[in-house]
Amino acid sequence: MQQLAGKIAVVTGxxxxxxxxxxxxxxAVGCAVTITGxxxxxxxxxxxxxxxxxxxxxxxxSDVGSExxxxxxxxxxxNRFGKLDYLINNAGTAHALASVDRLSAEEFRRVVDTNLTGTFLCTRAAIPLMGAGAVIVNNLSVAATQVFAGMSAYCAAKAGALAFTNTLREELREKGIRVLALIPGAVDTEIWNQFWPEAPREKMISAEDVARAVMLALSMPRGTSVDEIRIGPATGTL
Ligand SMILES: NC(=O)c1ccc[n+]([C@@H]2O[C@H](COP(=O)([O-])OP(=O)(O)OC[C@H]3O[C@@H](n4cnc5c(N)ncnc54)[C@H](OP(=O)(O)O)[C@@H]3O)[C@@H](O)[C@H]2O)c1
Structure with missing residues (x-):
């Protein structure tokens, strides 16, 4: 991880x-980190x-949904650093379980604004600061490729963010900027309180385990292609 020391990183959310x-x-490995929320x-x-x-x-x-x-x-x-090495587009939100006919337009927009538009806005603002060797990690979810009834806004936003991520990777390939889709399964965090507060936390993986996988991907040498990290409970589902 020594090669990460001195790098400039932004972690949204x-x-x-x-x-x-x-x-x-x-x-911990010596990056200069700015967190947002x-x-x-x-x-x-x-x-x-x-x-x-x-x-x-x-x-x-900083609200990722606000331009x-x-x-x-x-x-x-x-102004502070003059450049950016790692953008971790992590900020995200879910919503209370609701079938499409019961989901308000306001709630749908809020979820899309954060998970999809927010990823776009941060990425667009960050690209001019990034050069060869930089990495963008977009925290998606298994919901990007798998559907869950009652979670239409979240699934749609995450699937959109996956398409955005895959497009971005092609656009930035020539510049030597890597783009990674992070696809976690169930992770024990507060987000579950928004839609399933009594979910079995003991069956989930920890946020630290997800972070370890991200660190491994960031430490890969330039020229290595790691397009996707899928990480979740060994059992797959809860
Ligand atoms: N936990 C899981 O099982 C799981 C699985 C797959 C993917 N994910 C994804 O992982 C990411 C992180 O989620 P988490 O599980 O760590 O949830 P979390 O504990 O609820 O954390 C969410 C973070 O995002 C911030 N945030 C939310 N809306 C924001 C906005 N509009 N602008 C800026 N920051 C915002 C929150 O701070 P404020 O509320 O103060 O803004 C908080 O720091 C999300 O993208 C989520 O979809 C989570």
């Missing part, structure tokens, strides 16, 4: 769950926790 685990492992208190808690563990890292409040906030985020990365 890095204030808790999978994002904070990836941020912690990046910081919407809730300032959750961000502050994460920063305080990192500091208590001996890691320095920056936090910036202006995303623009501000990457302007400050440019």
């Amino acid at each position: 890095g204030s808790r769950g999978i994002g904070v685990a990836i941020a912690r492992q990046l910081a 919407r809730d300032p208190q959750t961000l502050e808690r994460a920063v305080a926790q990192f500091r208590s563990e001996g890691f320095a890292l920056e936090a910036q409040r 202006s906030e995303v623009k501000n985020l990457f302007s400050s990365i440019k």
